[in-house]
Amino acid sequence: MEGLSRSHGCGDLRMTHLGETVTLMGWVSKRRDHGGLIFVDLRDRSGKVQIVFSPEISKEAFHLAESVRGEYVLAVSGEVRQRPEGTENPALPTGEVEVEVRSLTVLNQAKTPPFYITENVDVDENLRLRYRYLDLRRPDMQEGLILRHRVTKTIRDFLDERGFLEIETPMLTKSTPEGARDYLVPSRVHPGEFFALPQSPQLYKQLLMVSGFEKYFQFARCFRDEDLRADRQPEFTQLDMEMSFINREDIIQLVEDMFCHLFRQVMGIELPQPFPRLSYAKAMDKYGSDKPDLRFDLELKDVTDLVKDSGFKVFASVCAAGGQVKGLRVPGCAHYSRKELDDLTKFAGIYGAKGLAWMILAPEGLKSPISKFFTEEEIDAIINRLEAETGDLLLFVADKPQVVAQALGALRVEFGKRLNLIDPEEFNFAWVIDFPLLEYDEDEKRYVAIHHPFTSAKEEDLPLLATEPLKARAQAYDLILNGVEVGGGSIRIHNRQNQEQLFSLLGFSQAEAQEKFGFLLEAFEYGTPPHGGIAFGLDRLVMLMAGKDTIRDVMAFPKTQSASDLMTKAPSPVAEQQLKELKLRVDEKKTAVAQGED
C-alpha cells in the first residue's frame, strides 16, 4: 500500500472521467479471461466497473492478472477510457467506460467463497449466517445497512434541529417484574446478584425528564429473552424518545413531521399528512388486529345479532356464552374447492378457531353446509350485512371475541396477499389510539398493563380505575405501517399517588412496589413534569423501507431463531475459572439424554 492511494470509487466512474488516470481498490467480482485480453469487474462499496488487462498496455499487469481469482483484493491504476462502440453495458451505471490497467497490485488473495457474492442469491441461511462477513459483501445487503445509516443520520439531524438531546442510558440495569424475560448479567462484586440488560430505557428516560432535560432521544439497544420471529431478535434497536410538558397531539405532530421528513429525504416519497387514526376498538372490530394493514379494504362484519337466535346451535351457543360471530367477505372466491376450504379451516385453527363456517354465493345458488340451519330471511340479512355478491366466498368464525379477531384477522391478511390487494410500493402509516389500559391475565389471575405500568389513563377514565379498571382507556398510541407495529408510546403517570394506584391494581404490594420501583416513586416526589414519549423499532422500520421480509436482512450480525450466532458460535460454555469468580455453578442437567430408553 506504500505510495498507493485510492482516487475513486469503482461505481463512481462516468464519461466525465474520460482520460483521467485513476487508482481503484476493490474485490474481483468477476473475471473474464479471453486469453489475450482479460476483463475484470472490480467491486467496492460504491459499485462495479470493468477494468481491462491487455499486454499492449502492460505486459506485467496482464500476466499478473492471469493468476487473479474471484474475491482477490486488487489495487489498480490506469486510464478511464470510453468503451469501444457496441461494447457498452447499459446494465451498469459505469457501463459506458472502463479502466485500462497500467499497473496491478494484488493486495490479497482469497479462497473461493462458499456462495456467490451477488445480488439475489438464494442460499441456505445457515451458510449466510456462518459466513456473515461474506454475505454482507453482497450489494443488496450493503444497501440495507447503508439505508439504515441514512435513516439514523436523518433522524438524528431532525431531532437535533427540534431541540432534542441524545443521551445514553446504562446497559447494566435492574431487573424489574412485568414484561419480557430479562437477559441477566451476574455481578462479580456482588455474588448471587444480577444486572439485567434493558428491555428498553423506559425508566431512565422518565428520570431524565425528572432531571429537566425536556427532550431526549437515543438509538437504544434493547434486549428481550423471548422466542424469535422474522421481525423479532433478542437484541434490537429502538429509536427512543421522551418529552416534557407535552400532550398526545404534540407527540403525534412531531412524529408525523419526523417521518415525513425522513421519507422525503431518504426515499423521495411525500407521505400524506395527517396520518389516519383509528381507535383500538375500531381496529379490532373492523380488522381483527391492533395493527391492521390498511393497504387493502376487506373488513370483518359482526353478525352476532343476526345469528344468536338462529337454529344453528354452534353459533347460538357461542353467542349465549358471551361470544360473537363475525364474517369476512372474500370477493371472487366462490370457486374454492372442499380441499381449499379445509386448508382455510386448518389455517384458522392455528389462531384458536375451533371451526370455520363458509357460504359460497355460486351463480347457481347458495352452497353451504350451514345454510339449512337458517331461514331465508336470516341468510339474506347475513349476505346484506357482508355486502356480498354472487361469486363471493363468505367465512365465519364464532368464538370469544379475541379468537374471532385473531382468526378472521389472519384470514383477512392472507386474502389480502392471495388476491393481490396489496400495493408493495405503498407506505401506509396510521395511528392506533385509545388502547385499554389493562387486561386480565387468566393464568396469573390479575390485571396486567397492555402498554406498560407507567402509562397514564385518559383523564376522563381515571375514575374507572377504582370501579371498572378494564374499561379504562390508556393515553397510549401505536404507529403502524403496512400492518406492522413500528412504534408505540404513551403519556406517562407523573405523580406518586397515581403510580402507586396502578401498581396496586397490577397486584403489587406496597413493599414490592417500593423494592422494585422505589427509585421512581421517590423521584416523582421531587417535582416531576408531565411527560410522555414513544419508541420505534428501527429494525422493522428499515426492513419495511428496504422492502425486506425479515429484520435479519437489515442487521449486520443477527442471531438465528434459536438465538445463537452461527459465525462466532455464541453462546458458548465458559471457563470454570470464570464461573468461579462469579460464584456460579452450572446445574449439570443432562443435555444428552440416552436414546431408546423406555
Add this chain to the structure above:
RNA sequence: GGAGCUGUAGUGUAGCGGUUAACAUGUCGGCCUGUCACGCCGAAGAUCGCGGGUUCGAUUCCCGUCAGCUCCGCCA
C-alpha cells in the same frame, strides 16, 4: 412448550425400494483480443444432515434426533 416446511458434489436443484446418484453453476487444467451469465475442450468434486428401524437391499419408506426457516404460545 407446540405445528409446519427444508436438509443430495462448493452452491442451487433433480431423482429413485436395486442407478456408475443426474443437471446447472462454481472450481481446476488447456485454448481463446471485446467480453460482461464470455465461449469451446477436458478433469476433479457426494458418508444423499445424523442415529435407529422395516427390508435380501434404504439416499428413497417409518421412528427419533440435530440444524435453518415460517408460524402459534411468549414478546409490559
